[in-house]
Amino acid sequence: MSAPSVLYDAPGPKARGRNVGYTAAFALALLAVAWVVYLKFDEKGQLDWTLWQPLLADGRTWTEFLLPGLLNTLIAGALAIVIALPVGAIFGIARLSDHAWIRTVAGTVVEFFRAIPVLILMIFANEFYFLFTDVPADSRPLYAVVTGLVLYNASVLAEVVRSGILSLPKGQSEAAMALGLRKTQTMLTILLPQAVTAMLPAIVSQLVVVLKDTALGGAILGYEDLLIQYRVISANFANTIPTLIVIAIIYIVVNFALTQLAVWLERWLRSRRRGALTGPDPDMLEEQAPGLDLSDTRKGQPVSA
Amino acid sequence: GGAGANADKPLLDRVKESKKLTIGIKYDQPGLGRRTPDGKFQGFDVDVAKYVAKELGVDESAITFKETPSAQRENMIEKGEVDFIVATYSITDARKKKVSFAGPYFIAGQDLLIRAEDNEITGPDSLNGKKLCSVKGSTPAQKIQKDYSHEAQLQEYGGYSECITQLLNGTVDAVTTDDVILAGYATQNSGKFKLVGKPFTEERYGIGLRKDDKAGRDAINKAIQKMIDEGVWKQALEKNVGPSGYKIPAPPEITEK
Amino acid sequence: MDFLSRYDLLGAFWVTVQLTVFSAIGSLVWGTVLAAMRVSPVPLMRSFGTAYINLVRNTPLTLVIIGASLGLYSTLGVALVERESPTFIEDNNFWLAVLGLVVYTATFVCESIRSGINTVPAGQAEAARALGLGFGQTLGIVVLPQAFRSVVAPLASVLIALTKNTTVAAAIGVAEAAGLMKEMIENESDKILVVFGVFAVGFVLLTLPTGLLLGWVAKKMAVKR
Amino acid sequence: MTATAADTPMIRMTGVDKFFGPLHVLKDIHLEVPRGQVVVVLGPSGSGKSTLCRTINRLEPVDSGVIEVDGQPLPAEGKALARLRADVGMVFQQFNLFAHKTIAENVMLAPVKVRKANKAEARRRALELLERVGIANQAEKYPAQLSGGQQQRAAIARALAMRPKVMLFDEPTSALDPEMVQEVLDVMTTLAADGMTMLVVTHEMGFARRAADRVVFMSEGEIVEDTAPGEFFDAPRSERAKDFLGKILTH
Amino acid sequence: MTATAADTPMIRMTGVDKFFGPLHVLKDIHLEVPRGQVVVVLGPSGSGKSTLCRTINRLEPVDSGVIEVDGQPLPAEGKALARLRADVGMVFQQFNLFAHKTIAENVMLAPVKVRKANKAEARRRALELLERVGIANQAEKYPAQLSGGQQQRAAIARALAMRPKVMLFDEPTSALDPEMVQEVLDVMTTLAADGMTMLVVTHEMGFARRAADRVVFMSEGEIVEDTAPGEFFDAPRSERAKDFLGKILTH
């Protein structure tokens, strides 16, 4: 069951009464804040229908600006994940190699790109493509955004894959070797498939991070992602704040759907193969730090299992 | 687009062959270059672009407009991704090392946009203790701090729309950039803003094209002159930025030859 | 490499460090409060915690920070420093950026703490309750001390992600490292490899030691089971 | 103690039902454990033995029925519930020693925090109890440094530190290496001999035969048999019990 | 098979030493398991039983000494080692079935991947083996859907699929619920009766008595006794064995 239930007892009548009290007080506080926000927005004229009409009642705003922007965001995100996944898997496996030099090289590359802000990777990639390649200006922002995202996310996914493999019970590889499978066979037929399945929720969650980070590219490089659309929309309707709110809601809805997909995947995997096969908490993998080996700090059985 | 095998040829040859043009503009500048929800383009820069195109013998329907962010303009011309750019593009010596300019087709000046009821701010030197907004990395705002009002506070954003929001909300006192750009915003938010009307620099907007394409530049210059002479130039300005009360300046003299 | 001396590199990284430190403290506090809400017995608080996490985590940080500036300050009128100060805008932007980073980062802190609580086997809390310890005692004496030890590593990740995320403060004009890098690249387009190298090394120097140190601390502190 | 007090059973469960979602885990349970008796609960995996044990100190609330400990119905919450739990010692299969505290601290913790005992006094008594379960020399170690058998004995000492009126054991030896089972059973046997009231879920048939006053056999959430151990092992009445014993005793 | 081949023991360990860091886990081990014999290894926890078992197919490399399987010294690595491992079946305490494959796929995997057997043929044989261990009807399920006893029987079938010359069992029943122990022991007893050479680490004394040809008793990394089961249980020679049996057999 969920974490809270082990921390405290099933509430009795008094506890239930107290909870109702807290609920009421908390609800009042929330309502008060909402009311102040409403008044202030009204006072500054941000609730004028003329500002909201183009967003809420004019399909053209959506077909011309918002949806193409969202599509661009999704394209960059999907490309980044699709490229980062195999690259990450290779680096993740390389970090588990028996040869010290392969481990060292792979480790250094991964740690380096995890240490640098994506934004800086994107700016650099953009200049790099400009100076040294013939990538046309219209696609250069896309290239730069995807490159930045791939460099960073491949390093993160390398760690996801590595910790996924390490988190598999040792018995799995021992059993494979005891049957006479070679090291590569064991990795490819036993370890990797299980690690990747166990990691699927983490990978889907990573997509959320990628979609959010795409917005960095819009602001700085002029990639026509969802967020940057507020400039063009407010150039038409002078409604910057309502536009930003609507864009935020689109992000939240899309990312929430993805998060739910990850949760659902996780449950589905759990229900299919109880026990052995669950990766680290997908929530936690998305922001990983260089120099940290998460694979052995996550042991200990979770309460929810 | 204009890229490809064609890209190296002079503008006029390309036009003659393809009867098409790819023109760089801004998408998010009300009054100058703005993409509308209908997928069309509006503004003074757009009107200039269309007029020039017409003079070069290209039908309006054969124009492809392409967004050219400020930092990318020289690159895009050099790589032949646009045929020319009409996007509040100031003629400077630094830029002339990389591209050629036709025009100027307009002479703007840096000015201040303030709230309509504001009577305190009268020019760049009355900004001490005031809050001034502009876009990141733009020299105009820093110029005010340095040359006029040392105690002005500066807010920088990625785009002007954030500045305009703050000006509306009363959390900054003035927005600064070229007067004609400000006039676009004043038109868009009719009645709420006014321009101070004392420009204190000179920004000569040119049409940027490939370096050393003399024939192309002459043809564009001829078109600009014709637009001015026929009065289309003035009409275009009146339509796009006139409603703000912005005083339309005299047409410029074409100097880039 | 002379051109480097023309820019205030140290100043920009100093702003980055300050943003990181203040945001880290704030997110630790707010994140802990959120985590407490998420495990609290009051359903509305739990729902609020969940809703907050879902809303904020799914929004790009750039939007959160612009929202702090245009929404919270400009529209709602909440200023974070003395309005009459001659450096009001600069200081206010700094603190708005810190606030935005706190609002955003706290969601990750909250989830780290929550998963830290989850790494404490259920049996520990049950044994405490079976001995007659109350909710507060169970949490304070048995669960949290163990949870905090297993939370060091994930919190270190969050701290490092935060360091990198401070670059987004440039969106409202805070003069930190990424803003300077952009400016330098525009001005020194022929030396971009050097510029990139300088900033990459700067961030590696900020993040890698933190990660190594906290990773070591995490291993030292880990509860042996 | 008055005569009535001596008559009241230490644990009385009347018509207890418990559901996990749709799963009916305890079905109309009636059970009494008189003062000083040792009752062993047997049954196949999933039959509800652990759940039964856990309802008695309300680690699991029940859906209907009444549970009384020493004549008092189980309080629903708060201080009263905590006080009752302090009177009911519990030993878990997984030991559940507090991993971040030494053995001595584990044993002292509840007396100090719940009973507000004096620290020095609590410590003295903790060492006494550790002596009694035979691990006084391990007092300053952390749980992870001890063998399973030692950990479980420490857990028993921890429960005893609250001077409970009754002790619940939920498979206390199932997680142990075979050589360590006996040392824990020995401690339990001594405890039983000293007159402690005990409810023990276990698969150790030897212990059940030797130490139990009664054997309760559960299957699918029901109490199927409730008899003397000799009778149960030698002449089980129900088919289910026969089947269970057949599987357990052959090896 | 030639006469000499029949004479060579299936497993021969000569002067084997094994260290984990400073820990001397196997001390000068000499052990022979003749063709067709069932040898049970007993000993307290940590005495090195598992390590002994795991050195025989080189899951743990040894530090000195020689291990021969069917007359061949253990190859150090590569193809030869893999081939040898395929000849030595191993069954683990934790079953270690491949969680992402069905039971049938688990059993087919090694014949197909290692022996390059035809898939249909491998499948036919897998079902045959599952039939033999009594879980043919579970072939299409995933391991997690089976009880522990069924999983362990599947693991035995998986090892048998390679037609091994010898089978190693490392506490095959310790992770099982008591009701499931017997079904696994039954399979092992049949296997022994069919003439399989087996080395079995176990705590199941009943199995040792009934099925073993020899009992090897280990303590602190040494082989302390190596005798017939009857002799070992009824008249252990060493103090250590007496002590161990005392602990194990009382309960």
Ligand SMILES: Nc1ncnc2c1ncn2[C@@H]1O[C@H](COP(=O)(O)OP(=O)(O)OP(=O)(O)O)[C@@H](O)[C@H]1O
């Ligand atoms: N927290 C829970 N939520 C849902 N179902 C549960 C929970 N705890 C136990 N159950 C279910 O209740 C039934 C009885 O469980 P219980 O643990 O009491 O059995 P048991 O007799 O102790 O078994 P074992 O010998 O395996 O410990 C089982 O079917 C189990 O799956």
Ligand SMILES: Nc1ncnc2c1ncn2[C@@H]1O[C@H](COP(=O)(O)OP(=O)(O)OP(=O)(O)O)[C@@H](O)[C@H]1O
């Ligand atoms: N991989 C390893 N690294 C270090 N020490 C080890 C390792 N594996 C086993 N040991 C140690 O070697 C000794 C023998 O272990 P082994 O597992 O062989 O004992 P065992 O007789 O099988 O015990 P059990 O009955 O508990 O399974 C123990 O002290 C153990 O702690």
Ligand SMILES: [Mg+2]
């Ligand atoms: Mg149980």
Ligand SMILES: [Mg+2]
């Ligand atoms: Mg072992």
